[in-house]
Amino acid sequence: MRRVWRETAAYSVGLAALLAVVVTTSAGVGPVSIPASDVAAVILNAVAVPVGVELSGGGGGLLRVPTVRVQFHHPFAFQVSETKTVIVRTIRLPRILLAALVGTALAAAGTVMQGFFRNPMADPSIVGVSSGAAVGAVAAIVLPFALPFGLGLQGAAFLGGLIAGFTVYLIATRDGRTPTATLLLVGVAVQTLLSAAVSFLLLFSGRSMRRVVFWLMGHFQNAAWEEVIVVGAVVPPLVVGLSAYARDLNVLLLGEVDASALGVDVERSKRALLAVSAVLTGAAVAVSGVIGFVGLIVPHGVRLLVGPDHRVLLPTSALAGGSFLVAADTVARAGTVELPVGIVTAAAGAPFFLYLLRTREVYEL
Amino acid sequence: MSGRIEAEDLRVALGGETVLDGVSLSVAAGEFVGLVGPNGAGKTTLLRTLNGTLSPDAGTVQVGGESLDTLSSRAVARRVATVPQETNLAFEFSVADVVEMGRTPYVSRFGRTTPEDHRAVERAMARSEVTELADRSVTSLSGGERQRVLLARAFAQTTPVLLLDEPTASLDINHRVRTFEVVREAVTGDADDSQRSDRPADGEQEEPTGKAVLAAIHDLDAAARYCDRLLLLADGQIRAAGDPADVLADDALAAAFGIPTRLSEDPTTGSPRVTAVVDEESS
Numbered sequence: 001m002r003r004v005w006r007e008t009a010a011y012s013v014g015l016a017a018l019l020a021v022v023v024t025t026s027a028g029v030g031p032v033s034i035p036a037s038d039v040a041a042v043i044l045n046a047v048a049v050p051v052g053v054e055l056s057g058g059g060g061g062l063l064r065v066p067t068v069r070v071q072f073h074h075p076f077a078f079q080v081s082e083t084k085t086v087i088v089r090t091i092r093l094p095r096i097l098l099a100a101l102v103g104t105a106l107a108a109a110g111t112v113m114q115g116f117f118r119n120p121m122a123d124p125s126i127v128g129v130s131s132g133a134a135v136g137a138v139a140a141i142v143l144p145f146a147l148p149f150g151l152g153l154q155g156a157a158f159l160g161g162l163i164a165g166f167t168v169y170l171i172a173t174r175d176g177r178t179p180t181a182t183l184l185l186v187g188v189a190v191q192t193l194l195s196a197a198v199s200f201l202l203l204f205s206g207r208s209m210r211r212v213v214f215w216l217m218g219h220f221q222n223a224a225w226e227e228v229i230v231v232g233a234v235v236p237p238l239v240v241g242l243s244a245y246a247r248d249l250n251v252l253l254l255g256e257v258d259a260s261a262l263g264v265d266v267e268r269s270k271r272a273l274l275a276v277s278a279v280l281t282g283a284a285v286a287v288s289g290v291i292g293f294v295g296l297i298v299p300h301g302v303r304l305l306v307g308p309d310h311r312v313l314l315p316t317s318a319l320a321g322g323s324f325l326v327a328a329d330t331v332a333r334a335g336t337v338e339l340p341v342g343i344v345t346a347a348a349g350a351p352f353f354l355y356l357l358r359t360r361e362v363y364e365l
Numbered sequence: 366m367s368g369r370i371e372a373e374d375l376r377v378a379l380g381g382e383t384v385l386d387g388v389s390l391s392v393a394a395g396e397f398v399g400l401v402g403p404n405g406a407g408k409t410t411l412l413r414t415l416n417g418t419l420s421p422d423a424g425t426v427q428v429g430g431e432s433l434d435t436l437s438s439r440a441v442a443r444r445v446a447t448v449p450q451e452t453n454l455a456f457e458f459s460v461a462d463v464v465e466m467g468r469t470p471y472v473s474r475f476g477r478t479t480p481e482d483h484r485a486v487e488r489a490m491a492r493s494e495v496t497e498l499a500d501r502s503v504t505s506l507s508g509g510e511r512q513r514v515l516l517a518r519a520f521a522q523t524t525p526v527l528l529l530d531e532p533t534a535s536l537d538i539n540h541r542v543r544t545f546e547v548v549r550e551a552v553t554g555d556a557d558d559s560q561r562s563d564r565p566a567d568g569e570q571e572e573p574t575g576k577a578v579l580a581a582i583h584d585l586d587a588a589a590r591y592c593d594r595l596l597l598l599a600d601g602q603i604r605a606a607g608d609p610a611d612v613l614a615d616d617a618l619a620a621a622f623g624i625p626t627r628l629s630e631d632p633t634t635g636s637p638r639v640t641a642v643v644d645e646e647s648s
Binding site: 005118244245247250251253254255257258260261262263264265266307308309 | 445522
């Protein structure tokens, strides 16, 4: 009841602070080590308050972005060397923020899918979005001709993901009803089919094989501010939108018949939850490749901490997912050889998952 | 909101098989009607049709004169509450959380629960005697306690109509009696909050006095003891309806259950008692 809001607020503030710390720390890690105070100074220096009345495309954000041409006032002016400023602002921050956004999207979508399917092994890829995105991306890399409509890799991946998710939904729906068991099985079948397509494309990938494999494992190399802006415009509003369905998700945990008797329009809620999760997953996969385990492990770990109430679980999972993926990507790029971040999340996530299973009595969601 | 629920000539087919075939019934406010019949008679299907979870292939359901198919799910859930036979309570929700889910049809998507919601939850928990369990996890409850939590959840919906699907099937004799007593009170309005001094201020919805209750009940003797009327459902049709003693005496009863029965009077309560006659010759 009322304590739900206090709980949500307390956990969210704590996890947002954690995210800020992780981001700041991560921006200091790399070939050139930068102290956290300098990182904080660079970030604060970038804080820009839009001034003037000329409106050329939106209100502007916290961080100054090269492509936006609005006049800004900078309230902070700390002394930091130009080199450090460039390293933090143009090299590390876009990558870190993109990882935070992707982690948020995947953890939120994973939370929703686990609740939706009442299945602890559900994750964002369960309805085929990731597999569809993989086909789109791999096709964009491998095919010798340009894709129609000037689609780039990200566009192809995003579109492929949505088409796959929508196809799974259509196949599983009959007479306006989408039984979750059917949806799950159709998802598995379509994923199998699509991974066959990916394998087939891989056979003919030739010299681009390495790029394909790297993409399939998930990475944030060459992250650009443009991607951060696009994903940043999509992910936070959708996560907030999902939170509006938190109560429905709680009631759906009791089963669809019960939920319907309690006044939830079950099929409509399911459609909305599926569509939003698919867009979140599609956007995340399009800019980062297939990063496993984030959407599975983060909701699980957070659920053990805060309980099954989605009004608390959904926002906290989303924030924790951001921190988790930033930390994982920092590890991935900290060594002498850069690893695909998907390897790090799986290597860290799977043992943690097993630890949770053994130490806590996790029999149900 | 008036509490009368009426069904007219309902026909429901599931998976191509006709489960309900021309069922008509009505339950008035302040009336406790028992739905009896053998396994597979269509009792659960009938209750799910009456609460809008299933849409009938033919026929109509009306609550307080409004047809269910013209109402949204939320609107239906403000009029009809259901205590299911069983529910998936395998999640670590507290009892208070589960009872509060009964307020779902009143809370808007972005809105918070209001003091009125909290009062409704507290009243509901007090009524079905689960207040002292409020902070317990539902997974730690016994079968009887769970059933009372589900009853509280239905009370929290503050609806004029209450449907129960075998509410006492898994309960011991004490809890069975207590459950029927609590439901009976909701029907007669004895324990109703509208008569209490701490009644909510004006402008707030009032607890409807005297719910209309339809309960599927296995235990024929209990049905006869607590219900005002009985409906006998068999093979998707109402075979007998009326006063409990008459329905239990009806030949249709033996035909429906496929076993000869004998009616007597319970020496303690004076209500009708049904005994299945297993072996005619030896008795």
